[in-house]
Structures are given as C-alpha cells and as structure tokens.
Amino acid sequence: MANKVSVLVAGSWGTAIASVLADNDLDVTLWSRNEQQVAEINGEHRNHRFLADALLSPRIRATSSIQEALSGKDAVFVVAPSAAMRDVAVQIRPYLTENTLLVHATKGFETGSLKRMSSVLADELPDYDASRIVVLSGPSHAEEVIRQCPTTVVVASASEQAADAVQDLLINNYFRVYTNPDVVGVEVGGALKNIIALGAGLTDGLGYGDNAKAALLTRGLAEISRLGTAMGGNPLTFAGLAGIGDLVVTCTSKHSRNWRAGYLLAQGHPLEEVLKQMGMVVEGVKTTQAAYTLSRQYDVTMPIADELYRVLFEGKSPEAAVEDLMGRGRTHEIEEVAKPVQTKWFG
Template structure:
C-alpha cells in the first residue's frame, strides 16, 4: 500500500485515481476547484466528469497541492497540455528525488513543439529525468472507471521508474506493459488526437467506413513519419500507444476529439464546438503544434495540414477531403517505410 498523489481531477485523472485506490493505495487527488473537492470528499462522486460512478473511500481530494503530494511515493500528473507548465511550477517546491513522477497527458506544445515530458523537465529541472514516466494507450476513462478490461503502456528512460508505475497500476482489469521508447509513446499518444478529429469530421460529413479506415491507416503513416524523424522506435507505432490508441480514439463516441470533429463535419464552427464540449479537446492544440513541426522539419503530413487549414483558416471540411483525395500519385510501401 502506497501514498499516491493525483494532480488533476478530470475524467482521466479520476479514473486512474480509481485504479490506484482499487489497488489499495491511499490516493489524494488535487483539484483547484473547491466545489469539486467537497463533492469528492462528501459524496464520493465526480459528477461532471464521471456521472453515476461511485468513488472508493480511500480516494480523497484536496485543494492544497502541498498537502496533496506530501509523503507521496508517486505523483500522477493528469492535466491538459496547456496547464502543464503552470501546475509544475506549483509542484516544484514540494517534490523530491525519491518520488516517481508519472504523467498521463497527451499533447505537444505549439511554438516550442515540446512533448509533455520535455515541458515537465523545463519546469522541474533535468534532475527529474530518470523519475519521469509516461502512461499512455487505448483507454477511455468511462470504461476504466467501470473496471472494463484495459491495457496501457508505461515508458521511462529509467526502466526501474517504469516498473514502479507498472506495479502501482496493474491489476486484473488494468494491464500495464513497459516500453523504453518515451518519444514514440508520447508522439503516438499526442498525434492520434489529430486523426481522431479527422475521423469525427468524416463521420459528420456522412462518409462511411471506407473513408474512416483510409484516414486511420494514412494517419498512422503520418504519425510514424514524424515520430521516426524525432528518433522514435517505429515499432512503437504498431503497438498500444500507436495503432491501439488510434483505433479507440477514432471509432468511439467516448472520444472528445471524435465528438468535436463530428460537430465540425456537421457544420459547427470551432468556437461553438469548444464551448459546447465544456472540456479540453487536445487535438485542436496538437494540430497546430504538429503542423508547425512538420513545416519546420519538411515532413509531409497532408492530413494534419488539411485539418490545420480547417481549424485555423476556416477551410470547408468537404474541400479538405477533396484536396486529400486529389493529391498526386504515390507508392504505399515507399510511404510506409517508417516501419521498416
């Protein structure tokens, strides 16, 4: 039994906190919202994010970040990409070298083009390099909270840190693999949200399974193309944090990115979509970052480019699809050389 702090009380943070609590760890969830803290502590619910789910009694909430991480063996960071730096600055005075730092956020920072772990190191210092672990994979919070079978990956530059995270989370409902490819795990987890937006748009336009299968497959090629340029292991993209996460995010209505894309495909404008979602849609911000990075590195990513034009240049969704379908001829196997 360990003391674990979870920083972030959204749907994914709460679901992962439940896994830890079900494994008999003492879990302290930090939220900046007093009303949410009170609801978790007094009613054992988090109704905005996981309605109709009862939280374990050994899961408590705290609005004081110092108290939340005090005596914690591990700290799990589950906040939106745009909040990573601010939250890390709050954490910095209270962490120590004996703690394992796990993050389960998925995104890339626009302008800097940094992955989450790089952002965390920027704010907490290079000394945390070997303490950092990435948790990623095909996993909807709603299903994890209901103890439906789920499999994820944890990755770290230091295998022992990954194994600590594996031991904390693994149980009969939640299987955890280790993977030493931090770059590939983070890139796969971030970029699949872009393709999920596209899958939602395709469905919103009324296109069928053929179109979505093509989008997922060609999207995977784009992810691998960029990832391998950043020195990721290409085999990672054939695993849980690549094709696995891509499938679940592109095909389920649980996916915020799919739902947002679906609304865009049906004619909603971006700001109205974001307002109605009421939760962060990571794929929007990641599309901007990935597009910028692909331009900087001169890597062809036509799906990402088309979605960038749709999101930020207000290009008509059907015109984006038409442009993708009318691109010049190419050879599929040459274009999938990232996997070889």
C-alpha cells in the same frame, strides 16, 4: 512499493487513474482547484461533471491544497491539460524528492515551444532526474476504466526501474500495463492520434462511411509514424498501444471528445462554438497546430494534418479538404522507413 500517491488534476482521466490506484489498495489524494468538486468527491464519492454517476472509492480523498496533495507522497501522477502542464510543474517543484515517482498521462504538445510534456516537466524540475519521468499512454477511455472494463496501457521511461515501479502501482485484473523505453514515440503517438480522431469525426459527420474511416486511420498512422520517427521515436512503438491502439479507440468511440468535436464541425458548427459546447479540453485542436509546424521543421509530409489545419484555422470546408486529399498525385503505399531507433534501457 509506494503506499501514498497523488493525482493532479481531478478531470475524467485523472479521476479514473485515481480509481485504479485505489482499487490496488493505495491511499490516493486527488487535487483540484475547485472547492465544490473537492467537497463532492469527499462527501459523496462522486465527480459528476466528468464521470457522471460513477461511485468512487473511499480511499480517494480530494484536496485543493497542493501542499496537502503532495507532501509525503511516494508517487505523483500529473494528468493536467497540456496548456497547464508547465504551471502544474512549477507548483509541484517544492514537494518532489529524488525518490518520488513522477508520472504524466497528458497527450499533447506545449503551445509555442512545441515541447513534449516530459520535456516541459524536465524544464521546470531541474533538480529531478529527468530520465526517471514516466509517461502513461494507450487506449484508455476514462468512462470505461472507471467501470473496470478490461483496459491495456503502456508506461514509458528511460529508466527501466521507474517504468517497472509504475507498472507495479497500476496493474491489476482489469488494467493491464506494459513497459516501453521509447518515451519520444509514446508521447508523440499519444498526441498525434487526436488529430486523426478529429478527422474521423468529420468523415462520420459527413456520412462518408466505413471505407473512408479505414483509409483515414491507415494513412493517419503513416503520418504519425513518419513524424514520430523523425523526432526520434522507434517505428515499432507506433504499431503498439500508444500508436495504433490509441488511434483505433479514439477514432471509433462515442467517448472520444476529439471525435465528437470533429463530428460537430462537420455539422457546420464554428470551432469556437464546438469547443465551448464540449466543456472539456479538446487536445487535438492545439495538436493540429503543433503538427503543422513540426512537420515543416522536420521536413515531413503530413497531408491529413495539413488539411485539418486548413479546416480548423483557415475556414476551408471539410468537403473541399477531402476532395483535395483524394485528388493528390499518385504515390506508393510502402514508403522508405527509417531504421528502428535503438531505445533499449541498457545501452
């Protein structure tokens, strides 16, 4: 059982994960480049920018030194934005051992390469056994986790032993953790749901009502499953916590930054202004770009993602996008689905 763990970086989700680990009586080092943030966490036990007035456990100690954050740690949780994942991986390389548990909780694809986060980590950590990388995902707003609201998540790894070990680190009476061998499905589901959340914000901002949102979530899940299965995920994963679970919470919650971004876009605010106003990373924007390209690489139809791409990057009005979606040719709801991919831990 690990006793000393580190979390990189000190955003809202990273801080919430650190809080769960501290509640489980672990010594947690939280890394941030921002010296003022480090001083606030250590001196006041608060992270005002990301989690308002939540009081943090004294077991959480912040540092701006990557060496201090990682040296002698049994487990490392990487919760960096997708655009920063490769840089963070390079920085942690000298401090990982073959026995270190490595977990990431980032939902997105790398811009340019379109790689999943576990693949980015594997690229930059050639001496680490990539099969032991663990992915943490599921419906889990940091603002609720920090208040110990009942939350259920999933951890995925090709290594059953690694997944079980991370489950043991995190699980408690308010944070329930399931395991899953389907790394691809869990990563793809967690990333693509942010696209649909942008769409949900748009439909709410346009005043289209609950019927429209229900249709968006249902058909959005079909698109997520379609691409995720083509990329090698198990269709059953998308019916679970990393699929429909995360989709529902991200599309319906006031805490969702992707939903808020979509809502602001529907009010007529330009994308650049919306992103500046948010003050935090809106992963759904870059993920929409990734899905637009990936759907063509894998020859998968994703009409919702395509229309959102045109709204975000080609200046199409949300109203016109909805009109074109509703005016598509007739088709069957139940499509031919690929056979479930075998993702068992032992063969």
